Amino acid sequence: MSRNDISSKIILHGLCIIAGVRITASAPTRIDLAGGTLDIWPLYLFHEGAQTLNAALSLRAYCDIQTRSDRRIVIVSEDSGQRVEVEHWSALRDRDDLRLLGRLLHHFRCEGLEMKTRSDSPFGAGIAGSSALNIAVCGALDEWTGARLDADRIFQIAMNVEAQAIDVPTGVQDYRPAYYGGVSAVELGVDGVRRVALPVKAAELQSRIALAYTNASRNSGINNWEVTKRHIDGDRQVRASVARIRDIATAMRGSLERRDWPAVGQHIAEEWENRKALAPGVTTPEIDGMLDVARQAGSIGGKVCGAGGGGCLFCFGEPERIPNIRRALADAGARVLDFTIEERGLIVERQAVRSAGL
Numbered sequence: 001m002s003r004n005d006i007s008s009k010i011i012l013h014g015l016c017i018i019a020g021v022r023i024t025a026s027a028p029t030r031i032d033l034a035g036g037t038l039d040i041w042p043l044y045l046f047h048e049g050a051q052t053l054n055a056a057l058s059l060r061a062y063c064d065i066q067t068r069s070d071r072r073i074v075i076v077s078e079d080s081g082q083r084v085e086v087e088h089w090s091a092l093r094d095r096d097d098l099r100l101l102g103r104l105l106h107h108f109r110c111e112g113l114e115m116k117t118r119s120d121s122p123f124g125a126g127i128a129g130s131s132a133l134n135i136a137v138c139g140a141l142d143e144w145t146g147a148r149l150d151a152d153r154i155f156q157i158a159m160n161v162e163a164q165a166i167d168v169p170t171g172v173q174d175y176r177p178a179y180y181g182g183v184s185a186v187e188l189g190v191d192g193v194r195r196v197a198l199p200v201k202a203a204e205l206q207s208r209i210a211l212a213y214t215n216a217s218r219n220s221g222i223n224n225w226e227v228t229k230r231h232i233d234g235d236r237q238v239r240a241s242v243a244r245i246r247d248i249a250t251a252m253r254g255s256l257e258r259r260d261w262p263a264v265g266q267h268i269a270e271e272w273e274n275r276k277a278l279a280p281g282v283t284t285p286e287i288d289g290m291l292d293v294a295r296q297a298g299s300i301g302g303k304v305c306g307a308g309g310g311g312c313l314f315c316f317g318e319p320e321r322i323p324n325i326r327r328a329l330a331d332a333g334a335r336v337l338d339f340t341i342e343e344r345g346l347i348v349e350r351q352a353v354r355s356a357g358l
Contacts, residue, residue: 020067035249039171044188124217126311131174181345216310223307265300272303282308
C-alpha cells in the first residue's frame with residue numbers, strides 16, 4: 001500500500017481522527033552576483049573554469065499540500081489567482097495553465113491532493129522565483145510520495161520539467177541556492193556541476209546590498225535563449241562577453257573570500273557592462289536611470305538580476321551608503337525590497353491532519 005493510500009484513510013488515534021497529511025515546503029530565491037548565463041548547457045563547456053556566484057534571499061517560495069477525501073488533484077496559485085482541478089494526474093501533461101506545477105504533479109504521478117503555492121517575490125523579478133517554487137514543490141512531492149530523492153535527482157527533475165514548461169533551455173544555477181541557501185559558487189565543467197559554499201559572512205554581504213523591483217517583469221528564457229543561440233552560431237561579440245563574464249566571476253570569488261568589498265563592487269559594475277552586450281533588451285532606459293541615480297547616491301556597482309530586461313536590480317555600496325541608495329531607487333520609481341541573506345535552503349515539514357476530537 002502506498003503512502004498516499006495510507007494517508008487517505010481515516011485512522012483512530014487517541015481521541016482524534018487522523019484524516020490525512022499536510023506537507024509544507026519553502027525555498028529561498030537568490031541574487032546572482034556574477035557568472036549568470038554561463039550555467040546554461042552547453043555554454044559552460046566552451047569556457048573552462050566557468051562558475052556562477054550567488055546568494056540566497058529570505059524572499060521565499062511556498063508550497064502547501066493537503067490530502068483530499070477523493071482522488072482528484074487541485075492546484076491553486078495564490079499569486080496569480082489561477083485554479084486547476086482534474087480527475088487524474090495524466091490530465092496535467094498538456095495543460096497550458098499552471099504548466100510548471102501541473103507537469104511536476106504529472107511527473108510524480110500524485111493523486112488525492114490539493115496544492116497551494118505562493119511567493120514572496122514579485123512576478124518576473126529575476127531572482128529565480130520560479131526555480132525556488134520548483135524546488136519547494138519537488139521537495140514537497142518527494143515527501144508526499146516517499147521517493148527520498150537525493151539533491152542531484154531533484155535538480156535534474158526540476159531543470160527538465162522547467163524546460164518543458166517554458167519551452168527553452170534552463171540553467172543549472174538557480175536550483176542550488178534554493179536547495180542549500182547561503183552564499184555559494186556553482187562550478188561548471190565537463191565532469192559535472194558542483195556547488196561550493198563560500199566563506200562569506202552573510203551579514204557583511206547583506207549590509208552592502210540594496211535590492212529593488214523595477215516594476216517591470218521579465219522573461220529570463222527569452223534573453224538567455226538568444227544569448228545561447230548567438231554563442232553557438234559563433235557570434236564573436238557574445239563569445240568575448242561571456243568569456244569576460246567568466247573571468248569576472250573568478251576574480252569576484254577571490255574578492256569575496258578576501259572580504260575586499262570595494263573590489264566586489266567594481267566586479268559587479270564590470271559584469272553589468274559586459275552583460276549589456278550579450279543581447280538587445282538586457283537593459284532599458286528605466287533600468288539605466290535607476291542605476292544612474294544609485295551611483296550618484298554612492299553605489300559602487302549595480303546590475304539587473306537574472307537575464308535582464310526588467311525584474312529586480314541590486315546595487316552594492318558601503319553600509320553607510322545603503323540608506324541613501326535605497327531612497328534614490330525609491331525616488332526613481334523602483335520598489336525597494338527588504339530581505340536578508342538566507343542561510344537556510346529547502347525546508348519541508350510533514351504533519352498529520354486531525355479532525356475534531358471524539
